Amino acid sequence: MNFIVLMACHNRKPLTVRAIERAQDAADFAGIQISFTVFDDGSTDGTGAALEAMPQSIQILRGDGSAFWAKSMAVAEEVTLRSPETSTDSFLLWLNDDVELDLGAFLALADAITRNPGAVIVGAMRDPLSGDVTYSGLKKSGRHPLKFSVITPQDACRPADTFNGNLVAVPHETARLIGGIDGGFSHAFADIDYGLRSARLNIPIVLAPGTYGACARNAIPSRGTVRDDWAAFRGPKGGGNYPSLRRILGKSHKRSWRLVVAATYILWWARRMQVIGSLR
Numbered sequence: 686m687n688f689i690v691l692m693a694c695h696n697r698k699p700l701t702v703r704a705i706e707r708a709q710d711a712a713d714f715a716g717i718q719i720s721f722t723v724f725d726d727g728s729t730d731g732t733g734a735a736l737e738a739m740p741q742s743i744q745i746l747r748g749d750g751s752a753f754w755a756k757s758m759a760v761a762e763e764v765t766l767r768s769p770e771t772s773t774d775s776f777l778l779w780l781n782d783d784v785e786l787d788l789g790a791f792l793a794l795a796d797a798i799t800r801n802p803g804a805v806i807v808g809a810m811r812d813p814l815s816g817d818v819t820y821s822g823l824k825k826s827g828r829h830p831l832k833f834s835v836i837t838p839q840d841a842c843r844p845a846d847t848f849n850g851n852l853v854a855v856p857h858e859t860a861r862l863i864g865g866i867d868g869g870f871s872h873a874f875a876d877i878d879y880g881l882r883s884a885r886l887n888i889p890i891v892l893a894p895g896t897y898g899a900c901a902r903n904a905i906p907s908r909g910t911v912r913d914d915w916a917a918f919r920g921p922k923g924g925g926n927y928p929s930l931r932r933i934l935g936k937s938h939k940r941s942w943r944l945v946v947a948a949t950y951i952l953w954w955a956r957r958m959q960v961i962g963s964l965r
Contacts, residue, residue: 847880
């Protein structure tokens, strides 16, 4: 198998370098050929120079710091799919730059791919200290269309409704059929949107058995003032970013997306006021 690893990075040089090195080690262990397409979104910490100095096969794309994860990954995928050097029997592998892959990750991924031809394969992550599952396949868990819960991987493959995009393998032709990562999101939702679009095309989303590496969950910001928290919630990286909510909900709820956005904001305020009330 031939994997092209897609990565986005911004000012996390040690993590980015480690992620690439561990991926190469896992590929060598499995006897699998890999290359990397990395979108460096305006890093100022020497990430670009470090990538250039690495011995791996790395195509480096550069941004100005405004792309965030969604656009960075979308551009990396587009460039890879457009390249005449990309084989149609290759696999695109999404990899977050804070993931530390297990040595046997590619062996296990290859087995899941072989058992599920044409499917989108998701590899779960665990906390490096507790071992708890942090990122994985997701299943719907409520009336809100964007309410999902993390699926705990088992000893066999499991279906998923969508996924976290920390480690995802997509066959080349499947990626073309889905239509690519949507870079129009501010930061979040591009992975969930990709999974939902896959499902609407009846492309299976499969959570592979076990976990594939260590990746701690993003730290929850400490609470500030209500105004500051509301601004963060609606900011580029927030789950309530209006353009991103409008974009993802408009695809599945073309007539009612405004109501769902309003409900999302009302729920946020209800929870926030409940927290304030409990502190009094």
